Amino acid sequence: MRQVWRLLDTGELPAANNMALERVILTARSRNLIPNTLHFLQFSPHCALVGYHQAVDLEVEEQYCREHGIEINRRISGGGSIYMDEGQLGWEIFALKDTPGIPKRLEDMYRLMCESVVTGLAKLGIDARYRPLNDIEVGGRKISGTGGTEMGNSLLYHGTLLTDFDVDTMIACLKLPLKKLEDKQIRSFRERVTCLREVLGHVPPMQEIKKAMEDGFTEVLGVELEPGGLTEYEETFMAEELPKFQSEEWIRGPRASQESNLSVVDHKTPGGLIRVSLRIDPLRQRIKSAFITGDFFAYPERSILDLEAALKNSSSRPTDVLATVRNFFARNDVKIPGVETDDFYHALHLAISAHGPGAATGRGTDAIR
Protein backbone atom coordinates (compact mmCIF):
# COMPACT_ATOMS: atom_id res chain seq x y z
CA MET A 1 0.00 0.00 0.00
CA ARG A 2 1.27 3.43 -0.90
CA GLN A 3 2.19 5.86 1.87
CA VAL A 4 -0.10 8.87 2.15
CA TRP A 5 1.68 12.22 2.40
CA ARG A 6 0.13 15.61 3.07
CA LEU A 7 -0.06 18.09 0.21
CA LEU A 8 0.22 21.57 1.68
CA ASP A 9 -0.14 24.75 -0.37
CA THR A 10 0.26 27.96 1.60
CA GLY A 11 0.17 30.33 -1.39
CA GLU A 12 1.99 33.68 -1.48
CA LEU A 13 3.53 34.81 1.81
CA PRO A 14 6.25 37.24 2.92
CA ALA A 15 9.79 35.84 3.24
CA ALA A 16 9.82 35.71 7.06
CA ASN A 17 6.57 33.71 7.10
CA ASN A 18 7.90 31.20 4.60
CA MET A 19 11.21 30.87 6.45
CA ALA A 20 9.43 30.41 9.80
CA LEU A 21 7.06 27.87 8.27
CA GLU A 22 9.99 25.71 7.24
CA ARG A 23 11.23 25.57 10.82
CA VAL A 24 7.68 24.92 12.10
CA ILE A 25 6.86 22.10 9.68
CA LEU A 26 10.27 20.46 10.14
CA THR A 27 9.83 20.59 13.91
CA ALA A 28 6.33 19.13 13.64
CA ARG A 29 7.60 16.33 11.40
CA SER A 30 10.51 15.52 13.74
CA ARG A 31 8.04 15.30 16.66
CA ASN A 32 5.85 12.97 14.61
CA LEU A 33 2.91 15.36 14.75
CA ILE A 34 2.34 15.46 11.00
CA PRO A 35 2.83 13.05 8.09
CA ASN A 36 5.51 13.49 5.45
CA THR A 37 4.58 16.57 3.47
CA LEU A 38 4.98 18.10 0.01
CA HIS A 39 4.71 21.86 0.45
CA PHE A 40 4.23 24.45 -2.29
CA LEU A 41 5.16 28.01 -1.38
CA GLN A 42 5.32 31.35 -3.14
CA PHE A 43 6.74 34.71 -2.14
CA SER A 44 5.15 38.14 -2.10
CA PRO A 45 6.67 40.69 -1.91
CA HIS A 46 9.78 39.62 -3.78
CA CYS A 47 12.84 38.82 -1.70
CA ALA A 48 16.52 37.91 -1.57
CA LEU A 49 17.32 34.88 0.58
CA VAL A 50 20.77 33.92 1.82
CA GLY A 51 21.83 30.43 2.83
CA TYR A 52 21.97 29.56 6.53
CA HIS A 53 25.70 30.16 6.92
CA GLN A 54 26.04 33.13 4.57
CA ALA A 55 26.56 36.76 5.58
CA VAL A 56 23.92 39.13 4.16
CA ASP A 57 26.36 41.99 3.52
CA LEU A 58 28.56 39.73 1.39
CA GLU A 59 25.72 38.30 -0.69
CA VAL A 60 23.02 40.94 -1.13
CA GLU A 61 22.95 44.48 -2.54
CA GLU A 62 21.11 45.83 0.45
CA GLN A 63 20.60 49.38 -0.79
CA TYR A 64 19.10 48.17 -4.04
CA CYS A 65 16.79 45.88 -2.09
CA ARG A 66 15.67 48.71 0.19
CA GLU A 67 14.97 50.98 -2.79
CA HIS A 68 12.96 48.33 -4.61
CA GLY A 69 10.97 46.82 -1.76
CA ILE A 70 12.85 43.53 -1.87
CA GLU A 71 12.75 41.75 1.48
CA ILE A 72 15.88 40.06 2.80
CA ASN A 73 15.86 36.92 4.88
CA ARG A 74 17.88 33.83 5.80
CA ARG A 75 16.99 30.23 5.03
CA ILE A 76 17.43 27.39 7.48
CA SER A 77 18.94 25.37 4.62
CA GLY A 78 22.31 25.57 2.92
CA GLY A 79 23.46 26.89 -0.41
CA GLY A 80 23.85 30.32 -1.92
CA SER A 81 21.81 33.49 -2.17
CA ILE A 82 18.72 33.45 -4.37
CA TYR A 83 16.13 35.92 -5.59
CA MET A 84 12.46 34.93 -5.34
CA ASP A 85 9.65 36.84 -6.94
CA GLU A 86 6.00 36.11 -7.47
CA GLY A 87 6.82 34.23 -10.69
CA GLN A 88 8.57 31.38 -8.96
CA LEU A 89 7.26 28.27 -7.30
CA GLY A 90 8.94 26.85 -4.23
CA TRP A 91 8.54 23.15 -3.52
CA GLU A 92 9.73 21.28 -0.46
CA ILE A 93 9.65 17.84 1.04
CA PHE A 94 9.48 17.24 4.78
CA ALA A 95 10.04 13.59 5.59
CA LEU A 96 11.38 11.19 8.16
CA LYS A 97 14.92 10.19 7.20
CA ASP A 98 14.05 6.51 7.44
CA THR A 99 11.05 6.78 5.12
CA PRO A 100 11.07 3.66 2.91
CA GLY A 101 12.29 4.62 -0.55
CA ILE A 102 14.29 7.69 0.55
CA PRO A 103 18.00 6.85 0.18
CA LYS A 104 20.24 7.18 3.23
CA ARG A 105 23.13 8.73 1.35
CA LEU A 106 22.62 12.45 0.70
CA GLU A 107 23.78 12.34 -2.91
CA ASP A 108 21.32 9.55 -3.69
CA MET A 109 18.54 11.43 -1.94
CA TYR A 110 19.31 14.60 -3.95
CA ARG A 111 19.13 12.60 -7.15
CA LEU A 112 15.77 11.04 -6.25
CA MET A 113 14.18 14.36 -5.28
CA CYS A 114 15.51 16.10 -8.38
CA GLU A 115 14.28 13.23 -10.57
CA SER A 116 10.80 13.87 -9.13
CA VAL A 117 10.98 17.44 -10.42
CA VAL A 118 12.40 16.25 -13.76
CA THR A 119 9.44 13.87 -14.05
CA GLY A 120 7.04 16.69 -13.16
CA LEU A 121 8.55 18.94 -15.81
CA ALA A 122 8.17 16.16 -18.38
CA LYS A 123 4.39 16.33 -17.70
CA LEU A 124 4.58 19.92 -18.92
CA GLY A 125 6.43 18.77 -22.04
CA ILE A 126 9.86 19.85 -20.83
CA ASP A 127 12.94 17.71 -21.32
CA ALA A 128 14.82 18.50 -18.11
CA ARG A 129 17.63 16.64 -16.40
CA TYR A 130 19.34 16.43 -13.06
CA ARG A 131 22.73 18.10 -12.86
CA PRO A 132 24.78 16.94 -9.87
CA LEU A 133 24.95 17.96 -7.18
CA ASN A 134 21.78 19.91 -6.67
CA ASP A 135 20.43 21.44 -9.88
CA ILE A 136 17.86 20.70 -12.54
CA GLU A 137 18.51 22.05 -15.99
CA VAL A 138 16.99 22.29 -19.43
CA GLY A 139 19.49 22.21 -22.28
CA GLY A 140 22.32 23.07 -19.89
CA ARG A 141 20.44 26.02 -18.39
CA LYS A 142 19.38 25.94 -14.74
CA ILE A 143 15.63 25.92 -14.09
CA SER A 144 15.60 24.72 -10.48
CA GLY A 145 18.16 24.86 -7.68
CA THR A 146 17.81 22.83 -4.50
CA GLY A 147 19.17 22.52 -0.95
CA GLY A 148 18.23 21.13 2.42
CA THR A 149 18.66 20.64 6.12
CA GLU A 150 17.68 18.27 8.89
CA MET A 151 16.32 18.18 12.41
CA GLY A 152 16.74 15.01 14.44
CA ASN A 153 15.03 12.20 12.57
CA SER A 154 13.64 14.42 9.79
CA LEU A 155 14.81 16.18 6.68
CA LEU A 156 13.77 19.15 4.61
CA TYR A 157 14.74 19.16 0.95
CA HIS A 158 13.53 22.03 -1.17
CA GLY A 159 13.99 23.89 -4.39
CA THR A 160 12.65 26.62 -6.61
CA LEU A 161 11.14 26.25 -10.03
CA LEU A 162 11.60 29.26 -12.26
CA THR A 163 8.27 29.80 -13.99
CA ASP A 164 8.73 33.39 -15.15
CA PHE A 165 11.90 35.08 -14.09
CA ASP A 166 13.16 38.64 -13.85
CA VAL A 167 16.88 38.11 -14.43
CA ASP A 168 17.67 41.84 -14.35
CA THR A 169 16.37 42.21 -10.81
CA MET A 170 18.23 39.06 -9.71
CA ILE A 171 21.49 40.45 -11.13
CA ALA A 172 20.86 43.80 -9.45
CA CYS A 173 19.93 42.53 -5.98
CA LEU A 174 22.50 39.75 -5.51
CA LYS A 175 26.27 40.08 -5.41
CA LEU A 176 26.98 37.89 -8.40
CA PRO A 177 30.35 37.62 -10.19
CA LEU A 178 29.21 40.10 -12.84
CA LYS A 179 29.88 43.56 -11.56
CA LYS A 180 33.01 44.20 -13.59
CA LEU A 181 31.76 42.61 -16.79
CA GLU A 182 30.59 44.07 -20.06
CA ASP A 183 27.07 43.72 -21.47
CA LYS A 184 28.15 40.84 -23.72
CA GLN A 185 29.27 38.78 -20.74
CA ILE A 186 26.17 39.69 -18.75
CA ARG A 187 24.06 38.45 -21.67
CA SER A 188 26.02 35.24 -21.47
CA PHE A 189 25.20 34.97 -17.76
CA ARG A 190 21.48 35.32 -18.52
CA GLU A 191 21.83 32.28 -20.74
CA ARG A 192 22.81 30.18 -17.74
CA VAL A 193 19.29 30.21 -16.33
CA THR A 194 15.95 29.60 -17.94
CA CYS A 195 12.29 29.45 -16.94
CA LEU A 196 9.03 27.89 -18.09
CA ARG A 197 8.11 31.00 -20.08
CA GLU A 198 11.31 30.73 -22.10
CA VAL A 199 11.16 26.99 -22.63
CA LEU A 200 7.46 26.72 -23.42
CA GLY A 201 6.83 30.18 -24.87
CA HIS A 202 4.20 30.79 -22.19
CA VAL A 203 3.67 30.25 -18.48
CA PRO A 204 1.06 27.56 -17.81
CA PRO A 205 -1.49 28.33 -15.08
CA MET A 206 0.08 27.85 -11.64
CA GLN A 207 -2.40 25.08 -10.78
CA GLU A 208 -1.29 23.16 -13.85
CA ILE A 209 2.37 23.53 -12.85
CA LYS A 210 1.64 22.38 -9.32
CA LYS A 211 -0.34 19.38 -10.59
CA ALA A 212 2.57 18.36 -12.81
CA MET A 213 4.95 18.63 -9.86
CA GLU A 214 2.58 16.62 -7.64
CA ASP A 215 2.45 13.90 -10.28
CA GLY A 216 6.24 13.91 -10.55
CA PHE A 217 6.68 13.40 -6.81
CA THR A 218 3.95 10.78 -6.45
CA GLU A 219 5.31 8.81 -9.40
CA VAL A 220 8.98 8.85 -8.41
CA LEU A 221 8.52 8.56 -4.64
CA GLY A 222 5.67 6.04 -4.96
CA VAL A 223 3.37 7.90 -2.57
CA GLU A 224 -0.13 9.35 -2.56
CA LEU A 225 -0.83 12.98 -1.73
CA GLU A 226 -3.78 14.12 0.31
CA PRO A 227 -4.46 17.89 0.45
CA GLY A 228 -4.37 19.30 3.97
CA GLY A 229 -3.82 22.52 5.90
CA LEU A 230 -1.57 23.45 8.80
CA THR A 231 -2.40 21.66 12.04
CA GLU A 232 -3.28 23.50 15.23
CA TYR A 233 0.19 22.75 16.56
CA GLU A 234 1.78 24.25 13.45
CA GLU A 235 -0.42 27.37 13.62
CA THR A 236 0.41 27.92 17.28
CA PHE A 237 4.13 27.27 16.82
CA MET A 238 4.14 29.54 13.77
CA ALA A 239 2.81 32.44 15.86
CA GLU A 240 5.66 31.86 18.33
CA GLU A 241 8.40 31.51 15.70
CA LEU A 242 7.46 34.30 13.29
CA PRO A 243 8.92 37.20 15.34
CA LYS A 244 12.29 35.44 15.40
CA PHE A 245 12.35 35.10 11.61
CA GLN A 246 11.37 38.75 11.26
CA SER A 247 14.21 39.87 13.54
CA GLU A 248 17.48 41.45 12.49
CA GLU A 249 19.22 38.99 14.80
CA TRP A 250 18.07 36.08 12.62
CA ILE A 251 18.62 37.82 9.30
CA ARG A 252 21.99 39.42 10.06
CA GLY A 253 23.12 37.44 13.09
CA PRO A 254 26.83 36.69 13.46
CA ARG A 255 28.13 34.06 11.09
CA ALA A 256 31.43 32.23 10.93
CA SER A 257 34.28 34.38 9.59
CA GLN A 258 34.11 34.63 5.83
CA GLU A 259 35.04 36.88 2.95
CA SER A 260 33.85 37.44 -0.58
CA ASN A 261 36.10 38.98 -3.19
CA LEU A 262 35.52 39.40 -6.87
CA SER A 263 38.17 39.22 -9.57
CA VAL A 264 38.04 39.17 -13.35
CA VAL A 265 41.02 38.06 -15.43
CA ASP A 266 41.73 37.30 -19.06
CA HIS A 267 43.95 34.50 -20.29
CA LYS A 268 44.93 34.36 -23.96
CA THR A 269 45.16 31.02 -25.74
CA PRO A 270 45.58 30.08 -29.42
CA GLY A 271 41.88 29.16 -29.44
CA GLY A 272 40.75 32.49 -28.07
CA LEU A 273 40.44 34.50 -24.90
CA ILE A 274 39.27 32.91 -21.64
CA ARG A 275 37.69 35.42 -19.28
CA VAL A 276 37.18 34.20 -15.73
CA SER A 277 35.10 36.05 -13.17
CA LEU A 278 35.42 34.53 -9.71
CA ARG A 279 33.94 35.18 -6.31
CA ILE A 280 36.35 33.81 -3.77
CA ASP A 281 36.45 33.44 -0.02
CA PRO A 282 40.23 33.73 0.55
CA LEU A 283 39.88 33.07 4.27
CA ARG A 284 38.15 29.75 3.74
CA GLN A 285 40.03 29.03 0.50
CA ARG A 286 36.85 28.51 -1.50
CA ILE A 287 35.68 29.44 -4.97
CA LYS A 288 32.18 30.69 -4.15
CA SER A 289 31.14 30.99 -7.78
CA ALA A 290 32.76 31.02 -11.19
CA PHE A 291 31.63 32.57 -14.44
CA ILE A 292 33.65 31.68 -17.53
CA THR A 293 33.22 33.35 -20.91
CA GLY A 294 35.42 34.19 -23.88
CA ASP A 295 35.63 33.87 -27.63
CA PHE A 296 36.67 30.20 -27.73
CA PHE A 297 34.33 27.51 -29.04
CA ALA A 298 33.39 24.70 -26.68
CA TYR A 299 31.68 21.50 -27.83
CA PRO A 300 29.26 20.70 -26.36
CA GLU A 301 28.37 24.29 -25.56
CA ARG A 302 27.02 23.36 -22.15
CA SER A 303 30.38 22.01 -20.99
CA ILE A 304 31.52 25.41 -19.71
CA LEU A 305 28.36 25.65 -17.60
CA ASP A 306 29.11 22.21 -16.22
CA LEU A 307 32.67 23.29 -15.43
CA GLU A 308 31.30 26.31 -13.56
CA ALA A 309 29.03 23.96 -11.57
CA ALA A 310 32.03 21.74 -10.73
CA LEU A 311 34.01 24.75 -9.51
CA LYS A 312 31.23 26.16 -7.31
CA ASN A 313 32.22 25.88 -3.64
CA SER A 314 35.37 23.96 -4.51
CA SER A 315 38.77 24.55 -2.92
CA SER A 316 40.83 27.50 -4.25
CA ARG A 317 44.15 25.85 -3.35
CA PRO A 318 46.20 25.61 -6.57
CA THR A 319 46.64 21.83 -6.43
CA ASP A 320 42.93 21.33 -5.78
CA VAL A 321 41.93 23.70 -8.60
CA LEU A 322 44.22 21.82 -10.96
CA ALA A 323 42.68 18.51 -9.84
CA THR A 324 39.12 19.85 -10.22
CA VAL A 325 39.81 21.10 -13.75
CA ARG A 326 41.68 17.99 -14.88
CA ASN A 327 39.08 15.64 -13.36
CA PHE A 328 36.33 17.57 -15.10
CA PHE A 329 37.92 17.29 -18.54
CA ALA A 330 38.91 13.66 -17.94
CA ARG A 331 35.29 12.75 -17.15
CA ASN A 332 33.64 14.76 -19.90
CA ASP A 333 34.08 14.58 -23.64
CA VAL A 334 34.77 18.25 -24.31
CA LYS A 335 36.45 19.70 -27.36
CA ILE A 336 37.73 23.27 -27.40
CA PRO A 337 39.98 23.88 -30.43
CA GLY A 338 43.17 25.74 -29.52
CA VAL A 339 42.51 25.58 -25.77
CA GLU A 340 44.24 23.09 -23.49
CA THR A 341 42.76 21.77 -20.25
CA ASP A 342 45.46 23.52 -18.26
CA ASP A 343 44.59 26.86 -19.85
CA PHE A 344 41.47 26.88 -17.67
CA TYR A 345 43.61 26.14 -14.63
CA HIS A 346 45.97 29.00 -15.53
CA ALA A 347 43.06 31.41 -15.95
CA LEU A 348 41.52 30.33 -12.64
CA HIS A 349 44.84 30.48 -10.84
CA LEU A 350 45.40 33.98 -12.18
CA ALA A 351 41.99 35.06 -10.86
CA ILE A 352 42.66 33.48 -7.46
CA SER A 353 46.14 35.00 -7.23
CA ALA A 354 44.66 38.42 -8.03
CA HIS A 355 43.43 38.44 -4.43
CA GLY A 356 46.95 38.09 -3.12
CA PRO A 357 48.66 35.06 -1.64
CA GLY A 358 45.91 34.58 0.97
CA ALA A 359 43.43 33.37 -1.63
CA ALA A 360 45.48 30.35 -2.41
CA THR A 361 46.95 29.74 1.01
CA GLY A 362 44.19 30.69 3.44
CA ARG A 363 45.83 33.83 4.80
CA GLY A 364 42.99 36.12 3.85
CA THR A 365 42.54 39.57 5.35
CA ASP A 366 39.63 41.84 6.29
CA ALA A 367 37.60 38.96 7.64
CA ILE A 368 34.12 39.88 8.75
CA ARG A 369 32.10 38.36 11.55
Next chain:
Amino acid sequence: MQREKRAIPDELFYDRNDYWIKVAEEAVIGLTDYGQSNIGDIIYLEFVPAGTVVRRGDRCGSIESGKWVGSLLAPVSGVIMETNRKAEADPSQVNADPLGRGWLYRIELANRNEIGLLMNSGAYKAWMEERIRLEEKDEVTL
Protein backbone atom coordinates in the same frame (compact mmCIF):
# COMPACT_ATOMS: atom_id res chain seq x y z
CA MET B 1 30.29 3.10 -4.25
CA GLN B 2 33.95 2.19 -3.87
CA ARG B 3 34.69 0.73 -0.46
CA GLU B 4 37.56 2.62 1.04
CA LYS B 5 39.55 1.69 4.08
CA ARG B 6 38.60 4.00 6.93
CA ALA B 7 40.77 4.73 9.96
CA ILE B 8 39.08 3.59 13.19
CA PRO B 9 41.68 3.83 15.98
CA ASP B 10 41.19 1.42 18.89
CA GLU B 11 41.90 4.00 21.59
CA LEU B 12 38.82 6.08 20.74
CA PHE B 13 35.11 5.66 21.48
CA TYR B 14 32.42 6.21 18.84
CA ASP B 15 28.73 6.98 18.53
CA ARG B 16 26.06 6.32 15.92
CA ASN B 17 26.26 9.84 14.52
CA ASP B 18 29.86 9.23 13.38
CA TYR B 19 31.69 11.09 16.12
CA TRP B 20 34.87 9.88 17.76
CA ILE B 21 35.36 10.65 21.43
CA LYS B 22 38.79 10.68 23.02
CA VAL B 23 38.24 10.30 26.74
CA ALA B 24 40.73 11.58 29.29
CA GLU B 25 40.05 14.05 32.10
CA GLU B 26 38.00 15.90 29.52
CA ALA B 27 36.82 14.54 26.17
CA VAL B 28 37.77 15.65 22.69
CA ILE B 29 35.15 15.17 19.97
CA GLY B 30 35.61 14.89 16.23
CA LEU B 31 34.01 13.42 13.13
CA THR B 32 35.12 9.96 12.09
CA ASP B 33 36.85 9.41 8.78
CA TYR B 34 33.70 7.67 7.51
CA GLY B 35 31.53 10.51 8.85
CA GLN B 36 33.49 13.25 7.08
CA SER B 37 33.55 11.27 3.82
CA ASN B 38 29.78 10.82 3.99
CA ILE B 39 29.23 14.52 4.56
CA GLY B 40 31.55 15.43 1.69
CA ASP B 41 33.40 18.66 1.12
CA ILE B 42 32.63 20.75 4.23
CA ILE B 43 32.06 24.42 3.43
CA TYR B 44 30.90 25.87 6.74
CA LEU B 45 31.23 24.85 10.34
CA GLU B 46 29.75 26.71 13.30
CA PHE B 47 29.83 25.87 17.00
CA VAL B 48 27.85 27.06 20.00
CA PRO B 49 30.07 29.25 22.21
CA ALA B 50 32.51 27.73 24.68
CA GLY B 51 30.83 27.50 28.07
CA THR B 52 27.57 26.14 26.63
CA VAL B 53 26.07 23.25 28.58
CA VAL B 54 24.84 20.45 26.34
CA ARG B 55 23.05 17.20 26.99
CA ARG B 56 23.79 14.06 25.04
CA GLY B 57 22.08 14.41 21.63
CA ASP B 58 21.77 18.21 21.85
CA ARG B 59 22.67 20.36 18.85
CA CYS B 60 25.99 22.04 19.49
CA GLY B 61 26.71 23.45 16.06
CA SER B 62 26.04 23.19 12.34
CA ILE B 63 27.91 21.90 9.36
CA GLU B 64 27.29 22.58 5.66
CA SER B 65 28.27 20.69 2.54
CA GLY B 66 26.64 20.38 -0.86
CA LYS B 67 23.91 22.91 0.08
CA TRP B 68 22.95 20.71 3.04
CA VAL B 69 22.99 22.08 6.59
CA GLY B 70 23.43 19.33 9.15
CA SER B 71 23.52 19.44 12.94
CA LEU B 72 26.49 18.66 15.13
CA LEU B 73 25.03 16.55 17.93
CA ALA B 74 26.78 16.10 21.25
CA PRO B 75 27.66 12.42 21.82
CA VAL B 76 28.01 13.05 25.57
CA SER B 77 26.67 15.58 28.09
CA GLY B 78 28.84 18.30 29.54
CA VAL B 79 30.21 21.80 29.17
CA ILE B 80 31.89 22.80 25.91
CA MET B 81 35.32 24.03 26.97
CA GLU B 82 36.90 24.92 23.66
CA THR B 83 35.95 24.79 19.99
CA ASN B 84 38.42 24.36 17.14
CA ARG B 85 38.52 27.90 15.75
CA LYS B 86 41.01 26.92 13.06
CA ALA B 87 38.66 24.26 11.72
CA GLU B 88 35.78 26.74 11.93
CA ALA B 89 37.73 29.16 9.73
CA ASP B 90 38.93 26.43 7.39
CA PRO B 91 36.53 23.46 7.57
CA SER B 92 38.49 21.58 4.92
CA GLN B 93 40.74 20.52 7.83
CA VAL B 94 37.92 18.25 9.01
CA ASN B 95 37.93 16.51 5.63
CA ALA B 96 41.71 16.40 5.38
CA ASP B 97 42.54 15.28 8.90
CA PRO B 98 39.38 14.32 10.84
CA LEU B 99 41.26 12.51 13.59
CA GLY B 100 43.89 15.21 14.03
CA ARG B 101 43.80 18.89 13.01
CA GLY B 102 40.11 18.57 12.20
CA TRP B 103 38.95 17.88 15.78
CA LEU B 104 35.75 19.75 16.68
CA TYR B 105 35.57 20.64 20.38
CA ARG B 106 36.64 19.76 23.92
CA ILE B 107 33.97 18.98 26.49
CA GLU B 108 34.03 18.56 30.26
CA LEU B 109 32.02 15.42 30.90
CA ALA B 110 28.94 15.81 33.08
CA ASN B 111 28.36 12.10 33.51
CA ARG B 112 31.17 9.62 32.94
CA ASN B 113 28.63 6.78 32.94
CA GLU B 114 27.65 7.92 29.44
CA ILE B 115 30.95 6.53 28.16
CA GLY B 116 29.39 3.10 28.62
CA LEU B 117 26.78 4.05 25.98
CA LEU B 118 29.47 4.63 23.35
CA MET B 119 30.89 2.03 20.96
CA ASN B 120 34.41 0.68 20.87
CA SER B 121 36.27 0.51 17.55
CA GLY B 122 35.04 -3.02 16.74
CA ALA B 123 31.38 -2.18 17.33
CA TYR B 124 31.69 1.04 15.32
CA LYS B 125 33.33 -0.79 12.43
CA ALA B 126 30.41 -3.28 12.35
CA TRP B 127 27.90 -0.40 12.55
CA MET B 128 29.66 1.44 9.71
CA GLU B 129 29.77 -1.65 7.50
CA GLU B 130 26.06 -2.29 8.03
CA ARG B 131 25.31 1.24 6.89
CA ILE B 132 27.52 0.90 3.83
CA ARG B 133 25.62 -2.28 3.00
CA LEU B 134 22.29 -0.41 3.24
CA GLU B 135 23.63 2.47 1.11
CA GLU B 136 24.73 0.02 -1.55
CA LYS B 137 21.26 -1.52 -1.47
CA ASP B 138 19.81 1.97 -2.08
CA GLU B 139 22.16 2.36 -5.04
CA VAL B 140 20.92 -0.84 -6.59
CA THR B 141 17.28 0.18 -6.06
CA LEU B 142 17.68 3.65 -7.59
